[in-house]
Amino acid sequence: MAMATSSRLFWASRAAAYLRISTFPRAFSTVLKDLKYADTHEWVKVEGDSATVGITDHAQDHLGDVVFVELPEVGSSVSQGNNFGAVESVKATSDVNSPVSGEVVEVNEKLSEEPGLVNASPYDKGWIIKVKLSDSGELNSLMDDEKYSKFCEEEDNH
Amino acid sequence: MAAAGLTRATSAARPLMRLVTMSGVPVLQQLHLEERLLRTTGDNWCIINDGTAPPTIVMGVSGRVSELVEIQPVLRDQVPIVRRFSGGGTVIVDQGTVFVTFICNKAAVTGLQPFPRDIMTWSGQLYGKVFDGFGEFHLRENGRLKQHHVSTLSISIFKYLWFMSTSIMLTAMYYSARKHTDFLCRMKEYMPSRSFFTDGVIAALGEQFSVEPTDIETVLSDDDDDEFVPSTKMLSEQDLEGIASSKESLIRV
Numbered sequence: 001m002a003m004a005t006s007s008r009l010f011w012a013s014r015a016a017a018y019l020r021i022s023t024f025p026r027a028f029s030t031v032l033k034d035l036k037y038a039d040t041h042e043w044v045k046v047e048g049d050s051a052t053v054g055i056t057d058h059a060q061d062h063l064g065d066v067v068f069v070e071l072p073e074v075g076s077s078v079s080q081g082n083n084f085g086a087v088e089s090v091k092a093t094s095d096v097n098s099p100v101s102g103e104v105v106e107v108n109e110k111l112s113e114e115p116g117l118v119n120a121s122p123y124d125k126g127w128i129i130k131v132k133l134s135d136s137g138e139l140n141s142l143m144d145d146e147k148y149s150k151f152c153e154e155e156d157n158h
Numbered sequence: 159m160a161a162a163g164l165t166r167a168t169s170a171a172r173p174l175m176r177l178v179t180m181s182g183v184p185v186l187q188q189l190h191l192e193e194r195l196l197r198t199t200g201d202n203w204c205i206i207n208d209g210t211a212p213p214t215i216v217m218g219v220s221g222r223v224s225e226l227v228e229i230q231p232v233l234r235d236q237v238p239i240v241r242r243f244s245g246g247g248t249v250i251v252d253q254g255t256v257f258v259t260f261i262c263n264k265a266a267v268t269g270l271q272p273f274p275r276d277i278m279t280w281s282g283q284l285y286g287k288v289f290d291g292f293g294e295f296h297l298r299e300n301g302r303l304k305q306h307h308v309s310t311l312s313i314s315i316f317k318y319l320w321f322m323s324t325s326i327m328l329t330a331m332y333y334s335a336r337k338h339t340d341f342l343c344r345m346k347e348y349m350p351s352r353s354f355f356t357d358g359v360i361a362a363l364g365e366q367f368s369v370e371p372t373d374i375e376t377v378l379s380d381d382d383d384d385e386f387v388p389s390t391k392m393l394s395e396q397d398l399e400g401i402a403s404s405k406e407s408l409i410r411v
Contacts, residue, residue, distance in 0.1 A: 040317055062273035068220035083317065086245075088220045091274035092313035093245025155271050 029057035029152065032123050036139055037148035038081075038099040043123065046139060051100050054127045055087060055118060058152045064089040066118040069111040069128065076104050078131060080138045085128065087118060096128060100138055106130040173266050175367035176201055177360065178374055181208040185216055185251055186240050189390040193243045195377070196261050196321055198386055203261040204363055206356050213252035215239045216325075218312060221248050223393070229402045239393045244321055246312030251325055256352060258359055259323040267366070272320040274313050281322055287365075288358035326355065 035043045041059035045052045060066065068088040078084045078098035085096045107129050111117060118126040143151060180188070188207045195203050215227060215237055223229065223239065226248045232239065237250075251257075260281070262270075270276045314321040363369050 062271070062275065064274060070219065081317075086219065088218070088245045089274070092277070092315060093219055094315040095317055097317055 029061050030123070031057070031145045031149045031152075033145045035123070035145065036099060036142035037145070037151075038097065038142055039151060040081075040097045042097055042099050044099040044139075044142065046100075046133070046136070049133045049136065050105070051102065051131045051133050052127050053096075053098060053100070053129050053131060054122055055096060056148075057122050059094070060119045060122045060126070063087060063094055064091040066115045069108075069115050069118060071107040071109075071111065072104050072129065074104055074107060078102060078104060078129070080135075080141075087115075098129075098131070099142055100131055100133055100135075102131040102134040104129050105132050172366065172368040173202060175204055175266075175363055175369050176372045177204045177206070177363075177369050178372050178377060179206045179208070179356070180374060182211055182253070183207050184212070185210045185214050185257075186238070186390065186392055188257060189216075189240065189242050190388045191374070191377070192259055192261065192321070192323070193388040193390055194386055196316060196319060200263055200319070201261075202263060202266045202367065203259070204359075204369070205257070205259040205261075206359065207257040208352055208356060209253040210251050210255055210257070211253055213237060213250060215248065215250050217241050217248045218246040219243060220245065223398070223401050229398055233395065233398055233402070239398070241391055241393060242312070243389045244312045244314035244323060246314075246323070249325055249327075251327075254327060256326045256355060257323065258326065258356075259321070261319060261321050264318045272315045272318065277313050277320055277322055281324070284359070284362050285324075287362040288355065 031037075032043070035045050037043050037056065041056045043054055043056050055063075066087055066089050070086040070088070072078070072084045076084070079101045080099060081097055083095035083097050084104070087094050087096055108117075108127050110125070111128065118128075120126065178191075185207075188205070188210065192203075192205055195201070195205070215232065217223065217226060217239065219242065221241070227239065231237075264272060267280055270280055312321075312323040360369060
């Protein structure tokens with residue numbers, strides 16, 4: 001039994017490394033490598049001077065089934081740490097705060113008809129806005145995947 | 159996950175909870191005050207409004223008017239509709255409604271994450287103390303009280319603050335097509351008086367916070383933020399007529 005368990009853990013960690021997913025000793029929410037994270041549970045993926053923003057798996061899990069996403073206008077400005085929209089679940093409404101500053105160049109229109117994408121695919125199809133960055137230096141104040149994982153663990157165990 | 163409990167804190171350790179008590183304040187004014195306190199201060203607040211006038215329909219931030227409200231009777235009877243800044247369901251409120259709102263920062267309740275589950279656990283314990291001995295009243299996950307439905311609940315999370323508003327209905331009036339009379343009861347049939355309920359909430363809070371009554375006029379006069387514009391708004395007759403005559407999938411007011 002012990003050997004089967006360790007074998008499963010070995011292959012699980014190999015699979016996780018291939019998929020760029022961090023693994024944990026306990027069953028926590030998914031955290032992706034190569035993303036940056038805010039302490040208000042938003043993620044940002046940076047490609048050049050463009051950034052994609054959404055809420056994390058930890059956040060969607062705690063919020064519950066999302067029923068509505070309030071999106072900003074394309075062309076509006078966002079600033080780091082300030083809210084630009086909201087996510088409403090069956091349990092609560094939560095502000096969504098931008099991890100970066102810049103101009104909104106695209107919003108995920110699919111969320112108007114399929115808000116559940118935020119739950120089902122928080123890091124992919126459930127993205128919320130795309131931003132043209134105004135200050136890439138702000139990324140230094142965000143957490144990497146390891147720090148964010150630890151942050152969530154500390155919050156859950158507090 | 160360790161749940162945050164409603165434990166008795168020592169007087170030295172109790173965080174400050176500023177208390178505003180009002181009576182009969184129009185719900186639009188109440189919501190504007192709450193939104194201002196939430197957005198412009200980082201303090202903990204408890205706002206109690208005992209009854210409101212005129213009778214008003216209050217909707218959550220994402221509610222679709224055409225699905226939740228009978229527009230023609232509302233236009234005919236000129237019932238105000240307010241879309242509030244927070245989430246949650248739709249309710250009609252009047253003199254028979256007691257509102258209790260909490261605005262809390264992250265440090266207000268030890269161990270409480272600003273997510274619905276923790277907030278519901280904490281508030282359930284608080285109201286459990288208030289209703290203790292008055293029958294089967296317990297806050298359920300969907301905001302309804304077990305067995306007897308007397309309230310609506312709105313929870314919103316704003317960065318490091320969380321907001322929870324409960325409207326306790328002493329009587330009930332609905333303009334919706336849904337029938338609630340089969341499970342709704344009147345609070346007054348269970349509690350000796352309204353003040354008994356509000357005093358109970360304040361007493362329960364006092365076990366955990368250092369409660370400081372604050373005059374509403376002081377709150378408004380202290381406010382230096384003239385740039386703040388609340389998003390809570392009353393829908394105009396033109397808004398409603400537009401919804402009634404158009405498909406709301408194209409219009410969200």
